[in-house]
Amino acid sequence: KGEDLRYDGQVALVTGAGGGLGREYALLLAKQGASVVVNDLGGSHTGEGGSGSAADKVVEEIRQAGGKAVANYDSVEDGDKLVETALKAFGRIDIIVNNAGILRDISFARMPEKDWDFVHRVHLRGTYKVIKAAWPHMVKQKYGRIINTASAVGLYGNFGQTNYSSAKLGIAGLTKTLALEGQRKNILVNVIAPNAGTRMTATIMPPEMVEALKPAYVAPLVAYLAHSSSEETGSIFEVGSGWNAKVQWQRSGGFGFPANKELLPEQVAANWSKIIDFEDGRATNPSSTTESFQGFMENFSNTVEEEQAADPTKAELEPF
Ligand code: NAI
Numbered sequence: 103k104g105e106d107l108r109y110d111g112q113v114a115l116v117t118g119a120g121g122g123l124g125r126e127y128a129l130l131l132a133k134q135g136a137s138v139v140v141n142d143l144g145g146s147h148t149g150e151g152g153s154g155s156a157a158d159k160v161v162e163e164i165r166q167a168g169g170k171a172v173a174n175y176d177s178v179e180d181g182d183k184l185v186e187t188a189l190k191a192f193g194r195i196d197i198i199v200n201n202a203g204i205l206r207d208i209s210f211a212r213m214p215e216k217d218w219d220f221v222h223r224v225h226l227r228g229t230y231k232v233i234k235a236a237w238p239h240m241v242k243q244k245y246g247r248i249i250n251t252a253s254a255v256g257l258y259g260n261f262g263q264t265n266y267s268s269a270k271l272g273i274a275g276l277t278k279t280l281a282l283e284g285q286r287k288n289i290l291v292n293v294i295a296p297n298a299g300t301r302m303t304a305t306i307m308p309p310e311m312v313e314a315l316k317p318a319y320v321a322p323l324v325a326y327l328a329h330s331s332s333e334e335t336g337s338i339f340e341v342g343s344g345w346n347a348k349v350q351w352q353r354s355g356g357f358g359f360p361a362n363k364e365l366l367p368e369q370v371a372a373n374w375s376k377i378i379d380f381e382d383g384r385a386t387n388p389s390s391t392t393e394s395f396q397g398f399m400e401n402f403s404n405t406v407e408e409e410q411a412a413d414p415t416k417a418e419l420e421p422f
Contacts, residue, residue: 197328251270293339354379
């Protein structure tokens with residue numbers, strides 16, 4: 103255990119903090135000294151209904167423990183109202199944990215458009231709206247810590263969750279670009295893919311798993327990313343059951359066809375095993391669009407003489 107991570111004088115907004123993971127983030131940040139806006143609409147896990155009691159209960163818990171908190175019951179779709187609550191109650195906003203979420207699981211073939219739209223509105227648009235409202239304040243104070251919430255389902259896919267997974271990977275993309283735009287203003291933006299036993303997962307996980315995947319195990323990583331001492335930005339983390347890990351893209355070494363010849367699908371087919379080979383020691387982990395573009399640039403000089411590519415399907419070209 104290192105030095106205490108404190109958040110005194112700082113204001114944190116945690117969305118969907120009336121239960122599950124969000125509640126743990128709110129409790130921990132408040133315990134460590136932050137003033138917390140506990141946002142929750144109080145609906146069901148599919149986004150039906152609403153009540154202030156979920157947020158109120160958590161605010162009460164925080165206050166009983168001697169912490170500072172206020173409730174907000176608006177939907178994250180009205181992100182400006184959440185930020186307004188923070189400014190009104192505490193005069194600033196330093197930390198945002200975009201955590202609110204719902205599920206509308208159904209196979210793609212059977213999914214009505216409203217379930218696609220609703221899931222996107224709450225997750226991706228909600229995340230956007232909250233950050234959009236807070237951004238000018240963070241830019242002005244040259245400080246901000248934003249933690250967004252993706253999902254393994256967004257990173258890897260899952261049957262019956264096209265709406266959810268696309269919104270979640272969208273949040274990862276939003277995070278990576280915002281991290282670039284915020285860096286010079288000391289606004290750091292990261293995204294987590296948590297695993298936790300909550301009401302959202304209780305329907306699909308056996309009870310032992312719900313017990314092992316305590317939501318409290320996710321909160322410390324979120325708190326660290328929310329702290330002024332953290333320099334991490336633009337990163338994706340998988341976290342749960344006490345295990346914390348960073349995720350990065352990996353790209354195969356690829357296969358560079360001559361840059362001065364027509365390229366045929368037959369050539370792609372003939373070299374497929376090389377294109378998808380991650381085991382030849384040439385795979386890399388690009389961490390920026392510039393690094394990604396490097397692979398293309400390097401192939402510019404991959405040119406051949408006329409006779410070498412006479413029969414492209416037979417062309418046994420060296421990987422570039
Ligand atoms: P949960 O259902 O316990 O908590 C979500 C909270 O968000 C609820 O209290 C709900 O009332 C609130 N909420 C829903 N729509 C809202 C809206 N429009 N405005 C404000 N609040 C709203 O679920 P859990 O498991 O704590 O999930 C938290 C986040 O973590 C979600 O974004 C979820 O997608 C994500 N996640 C959770 C995983 C898990 O294993 N529990 C796995 C991967 C991602």
